[in-house]
Amino acid sequence: xxxxxxxxxxxxxxxxGVSRKTASRVYSEPEKVAAATREQxxxxxxxxxxxxxTLARTLRRGGATSTVGLLIGEMSNPFYHAVAAGxxxxxxxxxxxxxxxxxxxxxxGEERVADALLSQRVAALLMIPxxxxxSYLDGERQLGTxxxxxxxxxxxxxxxxxxxxxxxxxRQAAEALLNAGHRRIAYLASRADIHTQHERLAGYRExxxxxxxxxxxxxxxxxxxxxxDTVARAALDTxxxxxxxxxxxxxxxxxxxxxxxxxxxxxxLVGFDDFDTADVLGISVISHDPLEMGRRAxxxxxxxxxxxxxxxxxxxxxxxxxxxxxxxxTGLAF
Amino acid sequence: xxxxxxxxxxxxxxxxGVSRKTASRVYSEPEKVAAATREQxxxxxxxxxxxxxTLARTLRRGGATSTVGLLIGEMSNPFYHAVAAGxxxxxxxxxxxxxxxxxxxxxxGEERVADALLSQRVAALLMIPxxxxxSYLDGERQLGTxxxxxxxxxxxxxxxxxxxxxxxxxRQAAEALLNAGHRRIAYLASRADIHTQHERLAGYRExxxxxxxxxxxxxxxxxxxxxxDTVARAALDTxxxxxxxxxxxxxxxxxxxxxxxxxxxxxxLVGFDDFDTADVLGISVISHDPLEMGRRAxxxxxxxxxxxxxxxxxxxxxxxxxxxxxxxxTGLAF
DNA sequence: CTGAAAGCGCTTACAG
DNA sequence: CTGAAAGCGCTTACAG
Numbered sequence: 037x038x039x040x041x042x043x044x045x046x047x048x049x050x051x052x053g054v055s056r057k058t059a060s061r062v063y064s065e066p067e068k069v070a071a072a073t074r075e076q077x078x079x080x081x082x083x084x085x086x087x088x089x090t091l092a093r094t095l096r097r098g099g100a101t102s103t104v105g106l107l108i109g110e111m112s113n114p115f116y117h118a119v120a121a122g123x124x125x126x127x128x129x130x131x132x133x134x135x136x137x138x139x140x141x142x143x144x145g146e147e148r149v150a151d152a153l154l155s156q157r158v159a160a161l162l163m164i165p166x167x168x169x170x171s172y173l174d175g176e177r178q179l180g181t182x183x184x185x186x187x188x189x190x191x192x193x194x195x196x197x198x199x200x201x202x203x204x205x206x207r208q209a210a211e212a213l214l215n216a217g218h219r220r221i222a223y224l225a226s227r228a229d230i231h232t233q234h235e236r237l238a239g240y241r242e243x244x245x246x247x248x249x250x251x252x253x254x255x256x257x258x259x260x261x262x263x264x265d266t267v268a269r270a271a272l273d274t275x276x277x278x279x280x281x282x283x284x285x286x287x288x289x290x291x292x293x294x295x296x297x298x299x300x301x302x303x304x305l306v307g308f309d310d311f312d313t314a315d316v317l318g319i320s321v322i323s324h325d326p327l328e329m330g331r332r333a334x335x336x337x338x339x340x341x342x343x344x345x346x347x348x349x350x351x352x353x354x355x356x357x358x359x360x361x362x363x364x365x366t367g368l369a370f
Numbered sequence: 371x372x373x374x375x376x377x378x379x380x381x382x383x384x385x386x387g388v389s390r391k392t393a394s395r396v397y398s399e400p401e402k403v404a405a406a407t408r409e410q411x412x413x414x415x416x417x418x419x420x421x422x423x424t425l426a427r428t429l430r431r432g433g434a435t436s437t438v439g440l441l442i443g444e445m446s447n448p449f450y451h452a453v454a455a456g457x458x459x460x461x462x463x464x465x466x467x468x469x470x471x472x473x474x475x476x477x478x479g480e481e482r483v484a485d486a487l488l489s490q491r492v493a494a495l496l497m498i499p500x501x502x503x504x505s506y507l508d509g510e511r512q513l514g515t516x517x518x519x520x521x522x523x524x525x526x527x528x529x530x531x532x533x534x535x536x537x538x539x540x541r542q543a544a545e546a547l548l549n550a551g552h553r554r555i556a557y558l559a560s561r562a563d564i565h566t567q568h569e570r571l572a573g574y575r576e577x578x579x580x581x582x583x584x585x586x587x588x589x590x591x592x593x594x595x596x597x598x599d600t601v602a603r604a605a606l607d608t609x610x611x612x613x614x615x616x617x618x619x620x621x622x623x624x625x626x627x628x629x630x631x632x633x634x635x636x637x638x639l640v641g642f643d644d645f646d647t648a649d650v651l652g653i654s655v656i657s658h659d660p661l662e663m664g665r666r667a668x669x670x671x672x673x674x675x676x677x678x679x680x681x682x683x684x685x686x687x688x689x690x691x692x693x694x695x696x697x698x699x700t701g702l703a704f
Numbered sequence: 705c706t707g708a709a710a711g712c713g714c715t716t717a718c719a720g
Numbered sequence: 721c722t723g724a725a726a727g728c729g730c731t732t733a734c735a736g
Contacts, residue, residue, distance in 0.1 A: 040512060044730085044732065045729065055710090068705070072705065085513070087510075088488055088489055090490050091425045091490070091729080094425055095429055095713065095728095095729085101425070103490070111454075112449055114451065117454075117455075120444035120445075126720090128471065128483070133469060134471070137467060152467055156423055157424070176419075176421075179376055179419070290646060290650060312647065315628065316631055380713080389722065390724090391723060391724085394715065404722095407721090423713055425714090427715070428714090428728090430714050432728070707735080709732105709735105710734100711731090712730090716728095
């Protein structure tokens, strides 16, 4: 069966008995069209099931769509989902639509997906950089598309960034454990090669050095891939396990709990990132607000779209130590 | 400062010394252009930082973009994030881009955002219906845009759907508790007005009736809004608390744990939906695969884009009972 | 407040 | 394999 033809503005104008331009005005500057004419046009549009074609409008207007691209490396971490939710929320408040792409965490994927988003002429590009270098975006930036890095800074690219105070947060985590009397405090991280983990590790080291425990390298358990469970088990299943652990992110915290349960070793724990059941489990964390991070990044995008020529800005969002008991030496609450 | 002008295909053709059409072919059917000519064009494109304008291409080609819209009610539930991740994954494998919109769970919002997505001429619309009625999409469906409902069926609209076996899953949950010897088994749900909760409640009732416990209305604790913690506390903080609970979704499971901890009442528990720390906590659940749900929905969209005229299909994905200890009468493992 | 012409950047027929 | 003309659906100047 043949599908009915999609109506165009011309069809609407013809049915309403006005010029094409008048029909167009009903959608772009309705207040400039006489009320009676407007009603006539809208009635015709309803009858024909007309919906203005945003593509054509944008093309004619010179390229600036009302979409904003978000490029994420890995879709599996709940932290990034929350960031995306915050972004979506803020954008929709400004009448913008979110277009998402994920690079599956490969260098080649990041550039390919960025290219696809930019070909759709997104008004701005938000990204969680995961490739080693973002200089491939420099041409686009010069053409006026704002680029905003989220959670990690872009490399070799002049771009705005919204980050966390990773170093201060991790320092706080270690200090909380030191204050509770611990000395053998381990730091556990997967994806240790990325910026956030660099910073957090540095914060942990600062706290340890300040406490006169500078030579803690044996207590650092780092992996460049996603093997949280392996790292956690390796750290805890030793002759002399640490009495306390700083977990580098939410997934590592859960991995520590899992390993602790299996091994019946119960180290004190402060984890970076809050998570769903941390309160139920009595786990102390370095908390921050991923929704807020997304909101701030989107707000920055909205501002850059309006005023493209400003100097790049770096926003660092604070973290907060939430004590729930697991920082003490009495072991976990579960 | 003036921004440099964006290069068009014309500029590239001129610099490469070929016709506009030849330059176009390099991007649409590269195998039909002589290798030497192709290299010449690509070199010119690189020099000019040219990126083909997808909008213009789509407009000329007759409307079908390579984007797919996803309309979500509430962005806050991790379940939907996982569904979205599955969708994104499957779409990108087919060279499609995901455009997301959230309705903030209002009827008016759903229609407004659907309209925005359709104005961008998405090739298909995936949605988690939250309004009471989706008949407003019928015109668009007749124009050939596939609509696929995810997690809940669309109402008053002929659309494909990818759902869970909610009823069977909830029945299994109640049966697991019955098998463990429980009789006073409560059912707790927030958002009790939506389709999934209807079905799950029905499954619970079936199991109870079969066990000769048909009159369990006093054990049903339902709320139409999001007040999980309130429902959980009300259900457990009574003179005669239930000995076991079926939680209607992941958030209710966590709310039960929280309430149980505060009240030191420790009912057995089987929750619908798995969640991050359920294994650590030893919580038995009705598990299913939100990523898979997203993947299937996206695959259906891809198929419908290719062959639009097929009859709507309803896919029901199975659930799986995962026993971790909390179904027994000995109380929670934490 | 309304209208006829031109054009946004690309691709589709139609020729060669 | 390459080219000159027309047009996708809309809006922007330019007139009235």
